[in-house]
Amino acid sequence: DVKVTQSSRYLVKRTGEKVFLECVQDMDHENMFWYRQDPGLGLRLIYFSYDVKMKEKGDIPEGYSVSREKKERFSLILESASTNQTSMYLCASSLPRVAGGLSNEQFFGPGTRLTVL
Amino acid sequence: DAKTTQPNSMESNEEEPVHLPCNHSTISGTDYIHWYRQLPSQGPEYVIHGLTSNVNNRMASLAIAEDRKSSTLILHRATLRDAAVYYCILRMYSGGGADGLTFGKGTHLIIQP
Numbered sequence: 359d360v361k362v363t364q365s366s367r368y369l370v371k372r373t374g375e376k377v378f379l380e381c382v383q384d385m386d387h388e389n390m391f392w393y394r395q396d397p398g399l400g401l402r403l404i405y406f407s408y409d410v411k412m413k414e415k416g417d418i419p420e421g422y423s424v425s426r427e428k429k430e431r432f433s434l435i436l437e438s439a440s441t442n443q444t445s446m447y448l449c450a451s452s453l454p455r456v457a458g459g460l461s462n463e464q465f466f467g468p469g470t471r472l473t474v475l
Numbered sequence: 476d477a478k479t480t481q482p483n484s485m486e487s488n489e490e491e492p493v494h495l496p497c498n499h500s501t502i503s504g505t506d507y508i509h510w511y512r513q514l515p516s517q518g519p520e521y522v523i524h525g526l527t528s529n530v531n532n533r534m535a536s537l538a539i540a541e542d543r544k545s546s547t548l549i550l551h552r553a554t555l556r557d558a559a560v561y562y563c564i565l566r567m568y569s570g571g572g573a574d575g576l577t578f579g580k581g582t583h584l585i586i587q588p
Contacts, residue, residue, distance in 0.1 A: 362518075391575055391576075393575070393576075395578075398580075400577070400578045400579055400580060401519070401576060401577065401578040402577075403575030403576070403577070406575055416575050417575070417577075448518050448519070450518070450519075450576075463509075463521035463524075464519075464521065464576060465520075465521075466517075466518030466519050466520065467518050468516075468517055468518055469516075469517070469518050
């Protein structure tokens with residue numbers, strides 16, 4: 359069974375702490391993504407990576423950074439956590455997008471519910 | 476980006492077919508119609524996608540209107556495990572690279588036993 363795993367299901371941190379969220383996929387996918395999901399705001403893309411050591415900003419990168427040192431692992435870093443970063447964080451992976459409509463469906467992890475106090 | 480419109484919620488009975496509608500009147504010729512669903516306390520999962528022709532897979536069927544301005548996700552025999560939020564999204568395939576997903580509010584499907 360293909361899998362995307364995230365390091366924690368629930369996490370509680372204090373304002374100002376540095377927070378690491380880890381994501382690992384076992385499908386040898388080139389692409390990896392970090393999203394946050396908030397009620398009423400849907401799913402929003404924070405950062406993505408299409409190759410090792412490559413990263414691209416998504417729609418809401420402010421306050422976050424990422425690291426991709428190995429193909430299977432994509433880390434999301436909150437340099438100084440704030441209360442407005444309390445959210446559900448979802449990691450996903452996929453094959454590269456190709457022309458012709460072959461599905462590059464994204465496979466999601468179970469999510470990490472982060473609370474910043 | 477072309478937008479989709481879905482009902483906020485729908486209710487169905489177990490073991491009956493479910494038709495989930497999606498309107499996308501501003502769809503462009505290169506947009507593919509994708510469906511994902513999100514079960515309670517889980518990450519989203521891919522369901523199906525198509526361009527013009529109707530599509531079937533082990534999870535569902537996708538019926539696409541001839542003018543492509545609407546589509547319907549069909550669950551042939553709903554079970555309690557199909558209770559989830561269903562998202563209809565448009566994705567353009569132009570080759571290469573990566574692109575993120577943007578989900579709206581989706582349709583909250585409730586299955587009654």
